[in-house]
Amino acid sequence: MQEAMIKRAKELLADGTVNRVIGWKKGEFFYDATPAVFRTAEELDRQFIFDDFTQANVSKYLVKESRKDGKILAFLKPCDTYSFNQLVKEHRIIRENVYVVGVPGGPKLDIEKIKAKGITGVLSVKNENYTLKIETLYGTEEMPFYEAISGKCESCKSKKHVAYDELIGEDGEVLESNRFDMVEKLENMTAEERFNFWQNELSKCIRCNACRNVCPACTCENCVFDNPKSGVDNKAPADSFEEKMFHIIRAFHVAGRCTDCGECSRVCPQNIPLHLLNRKFIKDINSLYGEYQAGADTTTKAPLNDYNTDDCEPSIVHERGVE
Amino acid sequence: MQVNENFEPVIVAFCCNWCSYAGADLSGTNRLNYPANVKIIRVPCSCRVNPMFILRAFQKGADGVIICGCHPGDCHYTSGNYFTRRRITLLYSMLDFLGIERNRTRLEWVSAAEGAKFADVMNQFTEDVRKLGKNRRLEDLRCRKQ
Amino acid sequence: MLKISADKLNSLFDAISAKQTLYITVDNEKGSAEYKKYESGMTLSKSLNTVRSAKDFFFPQTENLADFKVEGKNIEVIDVREESEDFVVFGVRACDARSFTILDKVFLSEPVDSYYKNRREHSTIITMACTKPAETCFCTAFGMDPTVPEGDVAVFSDGENYFFLERTEKGKKFIASISDMLEDGDTAKLNEVQEKARNIMKKLPLANLSTKSFGGERLMKHFNSEKWAELSESCLGCGTCTFVCPTCQCYDIRDFNTGHGIKRFRCWDSCMYSDFTKMAHGNSRNSQLERFRQRFMHKLVYFPANNNGEFGCVGCGRCLSKCPVSMNIVKVMKALEDKE
């Protein structure tokens, strides 16, 4: 796949369709690719990488890149195309300035999951019949492929590319996923259990803003939490309130816009399952206002910018689940 | 749950100018009693209420927050309260998801003619919040009164 | 050397925590390590290092500096500094231990940060020698030997026993205070373990990382490097690297209105943030390129320039594993190093 992508990117650079390519650049190790813009065929040959560990969603970079001179080629995985569409819909990405090549999605692997098994000093990973052979400084280790799948790929919602100019490889289908299972599990807890769960999780927040800054829905010119004039700006988690405020408001601001790409949880250094907050909104929107997938197209009205005269009342919260 | 009889909850009520604020006035004109715990903030439309205001109230010491607007279909601005309904439903559902007590938040439609309903709603809501006791799950410890 | 057998470690912890507050590294439910106040029954983490660094003990993420009580139009200033109690931190790695020396240079030089100093003075740092470094480790590049860490007391494990080595006066006193639980031990096996660890050090992927291209005298060359544009291109401007970094020491001071007074607090800040050092005239560094450059120039050039060549990085590798886009100081160093 990587070779096919490099080949096609070089063609598109050569024929002048694009003048830049955004993709992933080889890192120091085998697992730490960085999103990067490539400008020459030589750079592509030398540094371009696409493998089991290239998880990052590059669509957010296109907010800035699509405003630069010339067209940019973007390699987008199925989940990334949803983010891309949503940003096009919100006029954040200038569609004409991007040439989208759809590439196959995961399942991607997460090095953190390998390390969480106590495997340290990892030097290389090979997938042999869905068993990972892991070379480390301390010898060879093995683990099942499926246990190393990245959290965002575990509950993949779609293998379909919703926006592309061309595809490399085959397009997939929207999947029946189990992505709301954990939300449901929490909903079935008592309020106190839920409170304890979130109190424990959110108290770990260090307000590094990784979740916000990686989020393709969070592209505000100036975030309310950075703006001293907003009256709610804050920089630090403090006494259990600020972090709740931050995460509730952030989830609310992306409600109906979050495509469930999973980047927030992927990048959280404290492994807080932040995607559950977004999924809660998605689940509610689906069940209360009809199925809605943000980013599936660029025209449908967002559920929070829309209404039906016979929408349910907020009292529905009282009628559901456990208090 | 043990009810502290002496506990006086702080309750913030956001009322839209055209229906609920007028409804509150009417309950005053008709001398219909409701607890002094309820303090009203006038907003042009219930759709002006930003979720940040609600969280801010809890942060600064509120024990309950209620939003009142025109009945659906009667919004002075034709559609404001429909947006309110979606936003607030989702927000309240999220607060519930985080384990915040459901009875600390409410949304009610009160028309300018429903002075009695306004008083009833406020009496009921204050009682519900009083039963819950002090807001602890969504408070900012720094704001706790010594 | 004095030692305690591994199965008695918890009774040692119980004994220490009976006298003063003890923090140890423990694994949380997600398998990552964090410092926790010791409570009976907790087990010492086997992980190499914690996600958050040990700087939190002296330079916490948020810290109340003073309260202002407002009554009518009168304002009263209240000093909220609490008398710190003595405390012990057990399980600090060599990198974090070295970070304290770096932080000391910032906070303990004039004007002395009394909040920081207070905590430093009340602390006893017990370090733990590394036996299984990770591929992301590069502390040796900064002249450290993680098999013999700094701190007040260094602890070594040979798998069956924990050996205690005093490294400061404070450490000596500490060992004396627990000496009744320790016994003399044979270090033969320990030496083997250490030898093995040192050999691994040499084979680490980053073992050859060199700092020789950096330092104060290289200021203009690096500052004007064309590489920054490419290096900073993917930076999201979040503060993850800063907040997991054991040596980042920037903070912001803010006032919070509680409704019945003002709390003046400081909190970690990040030079990666767009509002960092925002002043009346605006920002001093307006692009992410400048902010990104600032962070690495500070660690690799400005800090050594002002501190006798000491770098502002300890090679703990936290930023390598936590950066959302895998951009980090190693990649910066490799991109900027002299190529001949």
Next chain:
Amino acid sequence: MQRIGVFVCHCGTNIAATVDVKAVAEALSHEQGVVISQDYQYMCSESGQDLIKNAVKEHKLTGVVVCSCSPRMHENTFRKAAASAGLNPYLVEIANIREQCSWIHKDIASATDKAIILGKAAVAKVNLNTPLTAGESPVVKRALVIGGGIAGIQTALDIAEAGFDVDIVEKEPTIGGKMAQIDKTFPTLDCAACILTPKMVEAAQNEHITIHSFSEVSAVKGFVGNFTVTIKKKARFVDETKCTGCGLCTEKCPMKKVPNEFNMGLDNRTAVYIPFAQAVPKVATIDPNYCLMLKNGKCGVCSKVCSVGAIDYKQTDKFIEQKYGAIVVATGFNPIKLDKYDEFAYSYCPDVVTSLELERLMNAAGPNGGTLLRPSDKTHPHTIVFVQCVGSRCDDSKGKQYCSKICCMYTAKHAMLIREKYPDTEVYVFYIDVRTPGKNFDEFYRRAVEQYNVHYIKGMVGKVSPKADGKIDVQASDLLSNEQLHINADMVVLATAIEPDKSARPLATMLTTQMDTNDFFTEAHPKLRPVESATAGIFLSGACQGPKDIPETVAQASAAAAKAIGLLCKNSITCNPCVAHSNELMCNGCSACEKVCPYGAITYQDKEFRMPDRTTAIRRVASVNPAVCQGCGACTVACPSGAMDLNGFSNSQIMAEVDAICK
């Protein structure tokens, strides 16, 4: 530095009996920015107002808080008082300590505490108030009426009568609308044409009225007082200014087999045609779908016979742009399509007709010259069955949920007219209910039943089946006697539901007005503002707002005219200054605000900005038209970055109130 004055009103004993007003004034005197805090017997009295005025001058106040009755009572009074002393009126805030405090609490201590907190909230808010100036926006003294039926004509005539120019845009070649097709009107049974056509002529002759027939609105920009409308004048291939309406072309046109829409397709017209004799403008129109010249380039007869040379085969659609201060929508209605009603055999039996078709069949200018004959064999019908509520009051998806309102009355009219003219014809009416509210309506219906012996049967028709002998079997149930009926009918007339004209939906989008789920325009208030849309400057006339009969339509048309005149009389309109505004530096250009704005007050433009990193960038940013914004604030919450804020109720003002209440 703020200098705020606080004034606590006793309101006689209304407040002072339960609130310790002196304690309130004392407590508030310590609040931030407060320089003077007083109490007074009646703040709204002249001397009370003087207290404010003097304090504003003496203490150079930058803000005023009045703790008194509801702002709905006296906010304006105190704003005016402040303004007369030179303080911007929007620097006044009211703490409602009467309706929302003293009148509902009995305990003095808690009422006083609450009054102090409400006062503190008002002080906290006023600390953040900014002076606001109500903008003014000029009014173009010209109105547009969209639709030239009776509603549009009446509205245009009334506006013209007041001396304002008014344009009618009508999509058909002639004005007149549905009323022109109707034979007689209920409950007076006078001839529709006799009362309508003089009005059509009057409209044509009025110097203030311009009729754009065969035209459509294609774009609307602007806002109240200042709309810019693009009107598409469709090519009619006849020069309106030359055509005299002599009709010679229509006589000579060889293409005579064009279904005549004016007669509901019951007869034919020529390819060049004038819809009916009294058409206004009386100008021919060539139907390009049938004209041999336009289709094949062979013919040209009309051009040859036209003595004034009005025929122009090369004519194309023309667009004209015009500015208007007010727009009245009068797009009217149509009967629904009956293709989903196979049980009534409408699509294949010519003797099953709609009521509007019956109007044409009975009309002297209709296909049969006014003699009622079966369309199939042109024989005289002896048994006619009327079916009510076809497509109205339906629970299923085939029809409409609403009552079409006019059918009961026109069916009674039809029945009566038939029985009058053809006493040998039996008339049956199947109904669910007969609804006759209206002046002289029930009397009219009773006359049909009692004097004209029309057979009214409560029940629904189940099936209409044409038989081989040309008769029609109508199978129905009589709900009162609970039996199944079969009626051997000659004709069946379906009282077809009416629906808004199809042009209404795209028009509503252009006008940013609201519609209900049935595509009827929504009025600004169902009771108090029935002829205004919620969008300022757009008024509603006739059946576009809901089913209506003629008298109601005319009444509403005149009401809409009065509202439009009220607007056009003004040289400029004062805008509510408490409107939203966008901070362009923070705006993401995401369009969320635009999507929730009920008034279309938000537009986007690409603007060049100098960015913090010293580069310039073109960014898409929102701007709010203060003349159109009504200040609801929906956009402020839709905006994630907080770029959108509301004057008078800003985020920081409301949060300051929250803080003051919670502390």
